[in-house]
Amino acid sequence: MATTDRQATTLALAHALSAAERGLAVIPLCRTKLPALRSPHRDEPDPAGPRCHGECGRFGHGVYDASTDPPRIRELFAAAPWATGYGIACGLPPYHLIGVDLDTKSGTDSSTALRELALRHLFTIPETVVVRTPSGGRHLWLTGPPDIVVPNSAGRLAPGIDIRGAGGYLVGPGSRTEHGVYTTAPGTTHLTPAPCPPSLLRLLVPPPRPPHPAPIPASPAPGDHGRGLVQFVLSAHEGQRNTRLFWAACRAYENGIGPALVDPLTEAALNTGLSEREARATIASAARMTGHQP
Known part of the structure; x- marks a missing residue:
């Protein structure tokens, strides 16, 4: 490695450690801005199960390697002596x-x-x-x-x-x-x-696309009590539940029916698998985001 590359790696490590002191989790990057460490699973056949995000204990899982721990950061850069930058997760x-x-x-x-x-x-x-x-x-x-x-x-x-x-x-x-x-x-x-x-x-x-062609009203009528928004939450799949609930609650508060829909939206979220604590926290966050008191 050229002296300039070694200097760039040393400087990148110093900057990465400084960022970690501020609470920012970091990984080493190469000159192309990609993670410097390649996946340890790159030569393995595609598994039928979920992808490894570092559970194997080896480096090379991209942003999932990110850390604020100085010894671990030094280990990451030691494993990638060609790194000239760092990424912040x-x-x-x-x-x-x-x-x-x-x-x-x-x-x-x-x-x-x-x-x-x-x-x-x-x-x-x-x-x-x-x-x-x-x-x-x-x-x-x-x-x-x-x-x-x-x-x-x-x-x-x-x-x-x-x-x-x-x-x-x-x-x-x-x-x-x-x-x-x-x-x-x-x-x-x-x-x-x-x-x-x-x-x-x-x-x-943004709200995920509804699984059914029936449109969800953006502004439910006052007497509708937001049935469309409740149905929108009920049709959420795993991985969409919090996002759909947050979007529906924002629309409810923006249309003046937020307080009336707190319980129906919470019940709909419970039916999708969210806990009551998660559901009410998300609705309260939507209220704050739209300038209302939860």
């Missing part, structure tokens, strides 16, 4: 990080697109950590509620805007890639990630 405590990636390579003005979204949906991006990419893009760091899962997406919010959520990662500042170095924007180094605006958060957690 999103969706994990204490920050439950959400990354808004404003790209410039697609030829679209992603910054303008975000401003238009903010005007249309009445939110303001708070002062927060901003990381500059070598291509001229920006990563905005935001935090989300612990009970809401924000999925990864590419261009769904608007052209040129990618979202890094649970199961994803952001390239950490100080990382060196084949296109250059990621840096923290001046004036944001001392900041901590700011909470995601509620209106933006609702855009990041």
